[in-house]
Amino acid sequence: MEAISVFDMLKIGVGPSSSHTLGPWRAVQRWLRELSAEIDPSDIDHIQILLYGSLALTGRGHCTDTAISLALLGHDPVTVPVENIRQYVSDLERSKSVDIGNHWVPFDPVSDIIFLKSERLPGHANGMVCRASLGERVLESTYYSVGGGFVVREGDENGDAQSVTLPYPALKAQDFAEHAARSGMSMAQLVRANEATWRTEAEMTRDIQAIWETMRDCVYLGCHREGILPGGLNVTRRAFALHRKLMPPVPYSSSTEWLRALENQHPHFNQVIKWVSCFALAVNEENAALGRVVTAPTNGAAGVIPAVLMYLICFCEQAISTRQIHDFLFVAGEVGTYFKKRATISAAMGGCQAEIGVSSAMAAAALTEALGGTVPQALMAAEIAMEHHLGLTCDPVGGLVQIPCIERNSMGAIKAINAAQLALDGDPASAKVSLDDVIVTMDQTAKDMSQKYKETSEGGLAVNISVRVPEC
Numbered sequence: 001m002e003a004i005s006v007f008d009m010l011k012i013g014v015g016p017s018s019s020h021t022l023g024p025w026r027a028v029q030r031w032l033r034e035l036s037a038e039i040d041p042s043d044i045d046h047i048q049i050l051l052y053g054s055l056a057l058t059g060r061g062h063c064t065d066t067a068i069s070l071a072l073l074g075h076d077p078v079t080v081p082v083e084n085i086r087q088y089v090s091d092l093e094r095s096k097s098v099d100i101g102n103h104w105v106p107f108d109p110v111s112d113i114i115f116l117k118s119e120r121l122p123g124h125a126n127g128m129v130c131r132a133s134l135g136e137r138v139l140e141s142t143y144y145s146v147g148g149g150f151v152v153r154e155g156d157e158n159g160d161a162q163s164v165t166l167p168y169p170a171l172k173a174q175d176f177a178e179h180a181a182r183s184g185m186s187m188a189q190l191v192r193a194n195e196a197t198w199r200t201e202a203e204m205t206r207d208i209q210a211i212w213e214t215m216r217d218c219v220y221l222g223c224h225r226e227g228i229l230p231g232g233l234n235v236t237r238r239a240f241a242l243h244r245k246l247m248p249p250v251p252y253s254s255s256t257e258w259l260r261a262l263e264n265q266h267p268h269f270n271q272v273i274k275w276v277s278c279f280a281l282a283v284n285e286e287n288a289a290l291g292r293v294v295t296a297p298t299n300g301a302a303g304v305i306p307a308v309l310m311y312l313i314c315f316c317e318q319a320i321s322t323r324q325i326h327d328f329l330f331v332a333g334e335v336g337t338y339f340k341k342r343a344t345i346s347a348a349m350g351g352c353q354a355e356i357g358v359s360s361a362m363a364a365a366a367l368t369e370a371l372g373g374t375v376p377q378a379l380m381a382a383e384i385a386m387e388h389h390l391g392l393t394c395d396p397v398g399g400l401v402q403i404p405c406i407e408r409n410s411m412g413a414i415k416a417i418n419a420a421q422l423a424l425d426g427d428p429a430s431a432k433v434s435l436d437d438v439i440v441t442m443d444q445t446a447k448d449m450s451q452k453y454k455e456t457s458e459g460g461l462a463v464n465i466s467v468r469v470p471e472c
């Protein structure tokens, strides 16, 4: 049975897209490693990257070319200083060469990244070919960015599948519910037991804390940065103004002090709604500005889980410990794996239901367990959240991850909170629809959905709002 770690579902990276930025970035890194093992880099005369399908159609707006350039320059999405990204790319545009194995190879990002908008590769809507020319010889490798930053090389039978044996393996939500019923363990306890296959307890704590701190800092930065987002749509950041309206006049000088100040607020319902929206907008504005975000399970949907987690920490009645924050993230990540295994988390395959819908389901389950719900109630919450995202299309205006994406995260977060509340008062034994039913339905809906609505910007809002060509 395929085993996916929570840390594969929640990954630290750079905006604006997991499938179009993080995936191609990882694909090029992998290609460079494989190429260097196969040939002497000093034999390379020239390299080119060819983009197909959705990668070609919305790659410019999703900064696929930027990601490829950064990968070729040797940067990693986890560690690259995000404030220097534009400088690195413009330096490359001037130098037109990259260092591969201490050998300078000609590469002009303007002409050597080729967007083949009318062509698709058979394996997935997000296909790319990495090509190296060595005299008369041409070496090509094909990769697919299959959503959430996952990459599969053509010919790899198992793709990303890992061959470890987990103590509590689960292909479906029902498998996990049965483990819980037999063991009497919570979702978070079961996930921790599984994660121990890959990491020690100390490593698990370190790594999940890094995920949480990245989310928290992203929300904080997004709430404190004003201005216009890049890309040419002239979208104004809204979290800044909303935060200024909502935040009481208390002093703070860091994200931790700010969070502590928020925990002491007791806002009314309408203000809570605004705060949740503010948190989600903040993350996705950072994402749109090539900031550091946690892919959860994608970048376009990166705001939903942090927004719901912030809601739990700041506005629910009980005090939330660091361990509970970690548990929240473990549960969210686990639920995401069911969608990855049996449907898709790629908007190019399933539209926005695969991004915002999945993130909302992940957050709903995590919130339910954090608020004292049982495992069946947590899974019921995930089902409710996804049920009401079925059929959601992906139609990013101008190919940018801004409209409708940023605002849509606030909708996904609010739906997750609502789903959790319904499930906490619900009886899973009498539910007519299970999480597994809704995952199968989502997969079928994805297959029936017109290509226009799968991250191509060829339908929906993308064709009804006139914009100029994005600069990103």
Ligand code: SF4
Pocket (backbone or CB within 6 Å): 300, 301, 347, 351, 352, 353, 355, 356, 393, 394, 395, 396, 400, 401, 402, 403, 404, 405, 406, 408, 455
């Ligand atoms: S519309 Fe949804 S799926 Fe499409 S890019 Fe935006 S957030 Fe992602």
